[in-house]
Amino acid sequence: MNSNWKNFLLSHLAVLTVSGQDAAQFLQGQITCNVHDVTATHSSLGAMCNPKGRAITTFLLAKSGDDFLLILPAELLETVKKRLSMYVLRAKVTLTDCSDSLCLLGFMAQSTDAFLASYQQDGAVRINVGNRDLVIADAHNASVMFAQGVETIDSMHWQTLDILGGIPWLTTATSEQFIPQMLNLDKLGGISLTKGCYTGQEIVARTHYLGKAKRALFVAECETATPEANASIIDTNGQIVGNVLSANDGKLLIVLQLGDTDTTQLQLKDYNQALLTLLTEEAS
Incomplete structure (x- = not known):
């Protein structure tokens, strides 16, 4: 041993x-x-x-x-x-x-x-x-x-390590919700742009060649709640700006809208507006 x-x-x-x-x-x-x-x-x-x-x-x-x-x-x-x-x-x-x-x-x-x-x-x-x-x-x-x-x-501890490592696992609640780039798979070596056709390839390739995905994956922390997968994330105006991909032991992988989203005041909808803190600028 x-x-x-x-x-x-x-x-x-x-x-x-x-x-x-x-x-x-x-x-x-x-x-x-x-x-x-x-x-x-x-x-x-x-x-x-x-x-x-x-x-x-x-x-x-x-x-x-x-x-x-x-x-x-x-x-x-x-x-x-x-x-x-x-x-x-x-x-x-x-x-x-x-x-x-x-x-x-x-x-x-x-x-x-x-x-x-x-x-x-x-x-x-x-x-x-x-x-x-x-x-x-x-x-x-x-x-x-x-x-x-x-x-x-x-x-459960392994799942927390996967979250901190930015490894995106899906559930029945998040299946068929996100294109691969929103899950950071392009940066994790999970997308080949030269292999040829596969189911869904046209959308994946178009996202790459015509510009960045509108949403991206982030690692976050919440001290007061551990939400279910696909829970909504809101900004200070109550607008939904993202979703939880996975969460465990206060650590979360979240998919957020890019652009004008104020990432300093993110909250979990329906969890007493529990505050989120981003641990990365973008999961990688």
């Missing part, structure tokens, strides 16, 4: 596997990131959009052998699977909900390289997230790995 390790069981996330002879070509036509940039050692953030360019879900895309693994919010997995199924047609592709066979673990430590490498040889997939590691493993390896950490923490 290593007393510096912190382990997280990431039950709020799930894995959808895309496999088959046409998996890469199929995914390339459905998501914002470039599938061909994803390897066994390199993952990517991305989004799957509807035809209007609104993100149905965001995800981390990883690869295991010839299979692609979409790590996405558990509450959106079934919706995403159904949407993707609509486009499979004659493609040699299989979509598999791996909720019962694969586990998602988070690790945060000064150094877990040697430890995690030993499990990667046994089929585990490792994704680096800043100073953290997200690991996908089968039930046996997950139980062994999880037992190594002295300090075990629930997924």
Whole structure:
């Protein structure tokens, strides 16, 4: 055991596997990131959009052998699977909900390289997230790995770290509300402008080439309330100027209108006008 390790069981996330002879070509036509940039050692953030360019879900895309693994919010997995199924047609592709066979673990430590490498040889997939590691493993390896950490923490703290890191996860309340640039995915490497067509690509490309998105992602803090996803944000005049993307432990990711918005007096509507303080000029 290593007393510096912190382990997280990431039950709020799930894995959808895309496999088959046409998996890469199929995914390339459905998501914002470039599938061909994803390897066994390199993952990517991305989004799957509807035809209007609104993100149905965001995800981390990883690869295991010839299979692609979409790590996405558990509450959106079934919706995403159904949407993707609509486009499979004659493609040699299989979509598999791996909720019962694969586990998602988070690790945060000064150094877990040697430890995690030993499990990667046994089929585990490792994704680096800043100073953290997200690991996908089968039930046996997950139980062994999880037992190594002295300090075990629930997924809520991991979600707070994602908020502070500007990682935009969607929920059923925020799905299909925002184009990817509003979620900062262009700055996070989750949008390829050279990969070719995909569902919603015309809107995403137009936003890039014709000017900046009208809204953007910010990290904020609220000392008196933890709002639900998609809660409205108002200015001093009571005008709605944004929405909450995610919130936990007083930290928030929020999508705000750009331009003349007075960011010094932001409040949560319906939460006793709880005040918000921006922690970043723009999440990045």
